[in-house]
Amino acid sequence: MEELDELEELMEKNFGDETAPPTETFQKKMEISFPKTLLSRGMDNRYLVLAVNIVQNEVGNHEKHLTITASQSLGDKELCILRNDWCSVPVAPGDIIHLEGDSISDTWIVDKDFGYLILYPDMLISGTSVASSIRCMRRAVLSETFRKSDHTTRPMLIGTILHEIFQKAVSDSFAPEKLQELALHTLQETRHLKEMYRLNLNQEEIKQEVEEYLPSFSKWAGDFMHKDMSTDFPQMQLSLPSDDSKDNSTCNVEVVKALDIEESIWSPRFGLKGKIDVTVGVKIHRGYKMKYKIMPLELKTGKESNSIEHRSQVVLYTLLSQERRPDPEAGLLLYLKTGQMYPVPAKHLDKRELLKLRNQMAFSLFNRITKSASGKEKIQLAPLPQIIEDYQTCKYCSQVDNCALSSRAFEQQMDDGSVPVSMLPKIMEETQHLQLAHLEYFRLWCLMLTLETQSKENRKNHQNIWLIPASEMEKSGNCIGNLIKTENVKTACDGQYLHNFQRKNGAMPVTNLMSGDKIILSGEERALFVVARGYVKKINTTTVTCLLDRNLSVHPESTLFRLDLEEKNCDIVTPLGNLSKLMENIHASKRLRELIIDLREPQFTSYLSSVLPHDAKDTVACILKGLNKPQRQAMKKVLLSKDYTLIVGMPGTGKTTTICTLVKVRKFTQISRNLQRRKFADQSPLNL
Template sequence: MEQLDELELLMEKSFWEEAELPAELFQKKAVASFPRTVLSRGMDNRYLVLAVSTVQNKEGNCEKHLVITASQSLENKELCILRNDWCSVPVEPGDIIHLEGDCTSDTWIIDKDFGYLILYPDILISGTSIASSIRCMRRAVLSETFRSSDPATRQMLIGTVLHEVFQKAINNSFAPEKLQELAFQTIQEIRHLKEMYRLNLSQDEIKQEVEDYLPSFCKWAGDFMHKNASTDFPQMQLSLPSDSSKDNSTCNIEVVKSMDIEESIWSPRFGLKGKIDVTVGVKIHRGCKTKYKIMPLELKTGKESNSIEHRSQVVLYTLLSQERRADPEAGLLLYLKTGQMYPVPANHLDKRELLKLRNQMAFSLFHRISKSATRQKTQLASLPQIIEEEKTCKYCSQMGNCALYSRAVEQQMDGSSVPIVMLPKIEEETQHLKQTHLEYFSLWCLMLTLESQSKDNKKNHQNIWLMPASEMEKSGSCIGHLIRTEHVKTICDGQYLHNFQRKHGAIPVTNLLAGDRVIVSGEERSLFALSRGYVKEINTTTVTCLLDRNLSVLPESILFRLDQEEKSCDIETPLGNLSKLMENTFVSKKLRDLIIDFREPQFTSYLSSVLPHDAKDTVACILKGLNKPQRQAMKKVLLSKDYTLVVGMPGTGKTTTICTLVRILYACGFSVLLTSYTHSAVDNILLKLAKFKIGFLRLGQTQKVHPAIQQFTEQEICRSKSIKSLALLEELYNSQVPAPEQVEKGGVSNITEAKVIVFLTSIFIKAGCSPSDIGIIAPYRQQLKIINDLLAHSSIGMVEVNTVDKYQGRDKSIVLVSFVRSNKDGTVGELLKDWRRLNVAITRAKHKLILLGCVPSLNCYPPLEKLLNHLNSEKLIIDLPSREHGNLCHILGDFQRE
């Protein structure tokens, strides 16, 4: 307890005072907070800061003097002098720093012309994040904090596909027919099909957009690859830092070879990490002289801007490259849309400014917790200041989180300041939230941050470079001294099967099990995090891993280490969920009502309103094997509109109850998501369900799944069915009638509903009904357009297709209504909330009224919920059988041919 009290005192003082503190307290902080290897064995030029002071030099300029040591005993002190803009680095006593430059007489001098200081070098920040901080540091910090709240977009998917096509082509061929083949293969990969499915995009439209880029790929290859004479290459302006001032900057660049694809580099030397799109060998032809360099090639799919952010990313990748090879001194920036490539020199000034930005960002990420002015309360720290650029903020992906953090956290602090021009925007973004919601966000953001900074979670991946494999093996979380054996097998979609054996002796006793996530590194210091993946099999002689990179390109002599990837410190998912809970959406509002405002869950009064008539006998049969409390639990779940909590002591039959509940919900036609804290808990229930022939899809990593269940995993089913199209994937994910809505610039539509509407219309006409006696109603103009197009294609005329409002005061013998809305996130439109419009829609039919829609989605609209409850109680709701929409479309084709 005494040591903890002293450490708390130290932390208190380091927050608020700049005075030199007792060396023994620093020693305790160093030992408690950082691994001993930082100071005793250490990375090159890594130091503990003992004291910080600001002084004026002889010229009257301010300098920051740091008393530093690399000695565990805190002896052998050295001096680091920060000059010019380096004085702004927010370094404090007790911090760990890394220094680049020269040390003379135990004195380091870091100024505008020489040397770098890296603050908290064990915090690795991506080049993308640092480049984005140029315009707004706050946005960059928020993006690192709320990573999972950034939604994937169509542009991101297309960018990923284009990157992969280019990367495959540079190792194959840029011939037009080969590019077409590679594009087709890439779009068929299951991970891209999943993303298309999630974003509601068609394979054809993605393929078309990707193909628009391919001529530029050919142009680039023609300009920069494999020419005979250097004069054939486009002239470019590039001056390398090592060039003589007399050298002409005009040159020709020839890309000779692709050295690596998506090269993963972690650099605790510079506090950076990143994946380089393509690492290329280039020849720089300048007159009669030729230089050979290995450079990073950064690919961009957006607008050709040659912006400071894009160029900065390339400069940072040159720093990363220095971890593996000689300083490239420059990198290349290629815009795939135009095939235009720019050389980017990496001079000292650019690297200096970017590393200073990196230090500011690391400081904000490290100091997420602060003390209140009275030192009585632990609280979240302020983020970097909000910028006063409305245009930049308007299109910022973190605008919601920025405003939320400002209102919930920063505006509650004493002395907080927000730019006046941004106050209306902050109010607009958060006006849907109550004070209780803001307090909830602040509390749980603080709790999660404290958890992430606890002693057990603070390690992150630091032990990979701070602790030798022999030391880490003692904890059972690492296996070192491994060599790669056998050929690497390509499994699918960027998954490579590797076999490793101990160079000498057997595999040591370890905690690693099949299914565990691992990071593969080289034992030599520059080869950190070469690849990531899973342990597939492990025994006393061999470890088999499924990795995301093919390591066969590395020399056979390399010794590898496998480190278990710790997930205990991962707060990205809960923080992302906390952010989504505060969004201004229907689902988020409902969850806030239940979770924060404690609204009691609602229940339907009558079981008949939710239990389909044709399922009653099946449900009754299933219930026979249950006791009274279990049957009561079943009934409560079926009546629930929000949630039901079922509590039971160990051995009271909870697993049996859940299994039975799933069977009943399945019999009632519901879609069921079963989840638990552990894989085994889910599999125990699925093993029971399999005996009853209940169909299910097991999500998650196959390696973690029970062997008897593995045949039902997403990965195995996709492989066995050879899923290479979006249609096959939709069939897998949506075995019922797949009728999702589409939201495009033209509005909301539902193509499946439109096809069914046209099919039914053709049936009535074939049965003798006059087209003029049939009316079709839809609430959205885009849906009307699609239905009209389908009717015209089917040669059906004289059928009136209109909105609800246009049918006011008019009627038809037969009316078909397409409700359109069908989504999983509870998004509702204003049109279907209006009970007057609903009244008009259902009272226009003289003889026959047909309503077509998705019942779960429409139940989100109070007026429709009452109507659907009534229809269900009268047994007037008909569910289309699984995949029946496909048969309807075939029948519709037969009608068209007749």
């Protein structure tokens, strides 16, 4: 019932009359769906949009006027005027927004030169996602929705390995013999070896390809890393927004040191998140002037494209950086193949356009359900961003299958001309293996899973970390604030650090936190939130021990930390990914579709002897001894099964026991089969 109410509220929110003034009931609803504490002023301001009006100004241009409030009572209203392209932001009454810029006498103005509006700022979207939306918004939205357990490719693996080598070298040395050593070491790591095995790649071949990059690493270090004579750094064209316009735009860039690698930043100010490859301290020499900046350095191992996507990623990282330190105003883009480095100034125009893309994406991801235009109460998935007509982009798109599938399942039956005719053949080609029943199944379960997330959306808690002080959150039992580090940080293993914390004054508060809980660690200060993530290892009345993914010994002893439970959100990423996989044009999926959608009856073999090896019989009989008759019958059925067997039973009738036994039997028969195979191999002349 409660979920239905929430759903109705949602509908109301999406389809309320945009221009109507907020009525009493509307305000009441808003109070229910957005707890008052989530509105705030200041740096992390959160405004609730009460009304949206399109207004024509004196010059005849359109403006969007938002009536907004950040006050608890919703009574204290302010005005936000959106000009120029900002008019296109899909903002509606009931939305939460964040505003950057200045407000003069309770009026905010966001135009092409000043200010930003961030829609649903607590929805954090990754920088790479936003950058990928430049070419195709639909692809960006689809890859957030169907995050397939995508297979790594060879170039990706090499990219990952090279990133790691560079990141190690930057805090160690770029001397050729050192690089060689770091490369060898990295190539030997189990996770990389596993990937090579999966991709059926030759280790020596990968090693060779990796080694080809190393001279460029050294060249880059020679060109840009700190040295005594600061005269021969390569010339670069870079002017920062804060530079004097009369100044020469040519400068020398000197990388003084690396401050962090893989720095993970969440920015609820810009609604973004991401990981910065390398955070570097840079001296910019211009004539006799010098500026010191801490900038993001983004590494790329592929073609030296200096593409808009790559540059945008850097611009977005300059926004993330502002969570932790002063505005870097620019970032660096380094192509590891050649050692060529490009400076990327973060201009207002670029930031504005990227944040507008982020808003569009946030809109699509937030409003996933709509009422159908024709049917009165019919609930359905909201339309995805439109299909683009760019054969080149689609050719290399990792989401073509989901794109075509969604088009067939959701769009083509609407027949509203939203699908470009020229793309129809491609869509048919991608989906010709699916029958109507399959599309119907896909449509139904996409909707059901999406409805499930929407009904649970409000329970997400991580915005509490930046919107609610620890002292307040502690009352819920899911947070502990006012913590300081005690003892030294111990390295548990690669990328796992053991930390001890104690209350600065007094004992631990009453808490629900237990050993094994997933937690987010932040500084009590704004600049340090989500500084690490990990698990509670041990907790008692005085000390909490955590295993974290970052070493916090770099922070001063006096730093105050808070620890928040990372609540499990409703995760439909996996089920949606599976749903997408079920529709793939591969044999395994075809078989599963037959069984699951077409309801083909499962098949069984007739004799156990054909599934159990001869010499395994006694042992299997022995394993089965502990089971009762119905359990043994179930086991037999499972062993004879070619497709699947459903075991149905009341609680406590022993389904789990049966499954455990099944695992034992499978394991044993596997061993016994392998032994047989080995015997055969030993006898064969090839000696496999």
